[in-house]
Amino acid sequence: MAATILVVEDEPAIQELISYNLELAGHNALKAQNAEQALEMVRTALPDLVVLDWMLPGMSGIEFARKLRADKRTQAVPVIMLTARADERDKLQGLETGADDYLTKPFSPRELNARVKAVLRRRAPQATDDPVEISGLKLDPASHRVIGNGTPLALGPTEFRLLHFLMTHSERVYSRTQLLDQVWGDHIFVEERTVDVHIRRLRKALEPTSHDRLIQTVRSAGYRFSATA
Amino acid sequence: MAATILVVEDEPAIQELISYNLELAGHNALKAQNAEQALEMVRTALPDLVVLDWMLPGMSGIEFARKLRADKRTQAVPVIMLTARADERDKLQGLETGADDYLTKPFSPRELNARVKAVLRRRAPQATDDPVEISGLKLDPASHRVIGNGTPLALGPTEFRLLHFLMTHSERVYSRTQLLDQVWGDHIFVEERTVDVHIRRLRKALEPTSHDRLIQTVRSAGYRFSATA
DNA sequence: GCCACGCTGTCACAACGTTGTCACGTTTAT
DNA sequence: ATAAACGTGACAACGTTGTGACAGCGTGGC
Numbered sequence: 001m002a003a004t005i006l007v008v009e010d011e012p013a014i015q016e017l018i019s020y021n022l023e024l025a026g027h028n029a030l031k032a033q034n035a036e037q038a039l040e041m042v043r044t045a046l047p048d049l050v051v052l053d054w055m056l057p058g059m060s061g062i063e064f065a066r067k068l069r070a071d072k073r074t075q076a077v078p079v080i081m082l083t084a085r086a087d088e089r090d091k092l093q094g095l096e097t098g099a100d101d102y103l104t105k106p107f108s109p110r111e112l113n114a115r116v117k118a119v120l121r122r123r124a125p126q127a128t129d130d131p132v133e134i135s136g137l138k139l140d141p142a143s144h145r146v147i148g149n150g151t152p153l154a155l156g157p158t159e160f161r162l163l164h165f166l167m168t169h170s171e172r173v174y175s176r177t178q179l180l181d182q183v184w185g186d187h188i189f190v191e192e193r194t195v196d197v198h199i200r201r202l203r204k205a206l207e208p209t210s211h212d213r214l215i216q217t218v219r220s221a222g223y224r225f226s227a228t229a
Numbered sequence: 230m231a232a233t234i235l236v237v238e239d240e241p242a243i244q245e246l247i248s249y250n251l252e253l254a255g256h257n258a259l260k261a262q263n264a265e266q267a268l269e270m271v272r273t274a275l276p277d278l279v280v281l282d283w284m285l286p287g288m289s290g291i292e293f294a295r296k297l298r299a300d301k302r303t304q305a306v307p308v309i310m311l312t313a314r315a316d317e318r319d320k321l322q323g324l325e326t327g328a329d330d331y332l333t334k335p336f337s338p339r340e341l342n343a344r345v346k347a348v349l350r351r352r353a354p355q356a357t358d359d360p361v362e363i364s365g366l367k368l369d370p371a372s373h374r375v376i377g378n379g380t381p382l383a384l385g386p387t388e389f390r391l392l393h394f395l396m397t398h399s400e401r402v403y404s405r406t407q408l409l410d411q412v413w414g415d416h417i418f419v420e421e422r423t424v425d426v427h428i429r430r431l432r433k434a435l436e437p438t439s440h441d442r443l444i445q446t447v448r449s450a451g452y453r454f455s456a457t458a
Numbered sequence: 459g460c461c462a463c464g465c466t467g468t469c470a471c472a473a474c475g476t477t478g479t480c481a482c483g484t485t486t487a488t
Numbered sequence: 489a490t491a492a493a494c495g496t497g498a499c500a501a502c503g504t505t506g507t508g509a510c511a512g513c514g515t516g517g518c
Contacts, residue, residue, distance in 0.1 A: 016339070020339045021250070024250070024253045024338075025253070108242070108245045109246060109250065109338070110245065156465055157465075157466095158465080158466075171371075171372045172371045172372050173371070173373040190466090191467070191468065193467095193468080193469090193505090194467055194468075196504095196505065196507090197466090197467075197468080197507085199506095200506065200507065201465095217505070217506090218373045219386060219504065220386040220475095220504070221373050221386070224372060224373065226372065385475075386476075387476075419479090420478070420479065420480095422480090422494090423477080423478055425494065426478075426479085426495090426496085427477090427478095429494095429496065430476095432495095448494075449492085449493065
């Protein structure tokens with residue numbers, strides 16, 4: 001989920017807070033302090049998602065969102081709206097601005113990330129990712145395909161996301177908890193050992209081309225994707 | 230960077246903000262909402278670092294920090310203090326509470342993480358993610374790998390932690406008791422001679438590349454990791 | 459609607475690695 | 489020489505991971 005996200009927020013502290021957390025979550029954050037600036041940036045490069053403050057100096061967030069929806073080119077870009085209080089949120093819903101989700105200030109970074117993740121999964125499931133290749137194992141998020149030495153390999157959705165994460169974060173150990181957070185999402189409750197089972201399924205799927213050896217167990221630490229034995 | 234960090238903060242929103250960011254950075258966050266609760270948690274398990282709000286209901290942060298410094302067991306635990314305004318920070322410095330660093334609210338998560346990293350590097354290098362290399366022996370916590378002159382070496386979890394500690398505290402003798410505290414954890418009950426056995430296992434694991442000579446026995450004192458014979 | 463199918467999460471058990479301790483051999487200092 | 493300190497191999501208890509099976513769930517075809 002390496003998405004480019006445009007954060008439109010005039011308050012520098014909140015801008016920093018949001019951008020930083022998005023970057024920590026592996027995204028690429030673009031910053032704009034007002035709607036005019038944001039429009040300019042959208043013209044240059046289309047982001048995968050817009051996080052938008054409702055209250056902005058000059059053109060308001062609502063107005064900006066309307067402009068996005070009006071232009072065919074930017075019509076499909078998902079928007080998460082930031083509102084100051086719960087009752088303002090209600091007002092907004094009445095206005096039907098076309099936002100994909102709302103966040104009420106103050107919000108926790110955890111909540112922000114969860115919603116960003118959810119929206120991206122819903123609205124931009126494939127657009128953001130580049131193909132990866134390691135040791136003859138190719139994974140292409142766009143076509144949702146995995147190919148080992150030329151032969152296509154079949155794996156389920158979870159196995160695919162798991163492999164994608166591991167391949168884009170190779171040469172590093174991840175604990176079961178970290179994998180659950182990163183691959184499953186950070187607000188779900190599943191047993192840690194479930195990771196084991198999916199690792200096994202993934203290994204089995206990669207077995208035909210012997211690429212299962214790339215997935216290594218690090219006892220009492222977690223799993224690692226590595227090209228070297 | 231896999232450190233256990235105790236966050237003492239009564240404001241739930243800030244507590245969440247800090248904890249979440251620490252977890253994103255790969256740490257394990259323990260939460261306490263007041264000093265009393267924090268003391269109890271410290272009794273159970275010693276954290277690698279304490280992030281402490283200055284203002285707390287009941288026992289103040291300063292008082293808590295003093296208690297930490299007073300007890301030999303918790304004396305060495307680094308503390309990062311959170312203060313509300315810059316001028317309070319000056320006051321605090323005058324009071325010499327013994328904090329390792331200060332953060333003035335409002336602070337950005339980026340700043341928090343930077344300071345945490347800096348303090349850990351200074352006070353608890355083995356809780357850090359930084360790779361270590363001494364005399365051709367490389368240890369990388371991120372990938373959980375040990376490589377001697379290019380060839381990978383296999384060692385068990387305890388041996389890995391032991392080597393990590395020794396390499397980040399080289400040229401210094403540690404007694405069996407100290408090693409037990411640092412590598413095994415405090416308040417656990419194992420024979421001192423157990424250290425001998427693990428030292429031996431570690432030496433055996435490093436033998437293939439002759440790096441076992443870096444681990445030296447200091448008779449009637451303990452062990453030392455040293456590059457010089 | 460109804461059914462077949464694939465996917466998911468969980469469990470129980472097997473397989474394997476790790477740990478702490480002991481007993482005994484070896485070295486070192488006085 | 490003698491006692492203390494350290495090295496080393498063996499081992500049983502323990503913890504961690506691999507694996508097959510299974511029931512619940514949602515989806516798409518009919």
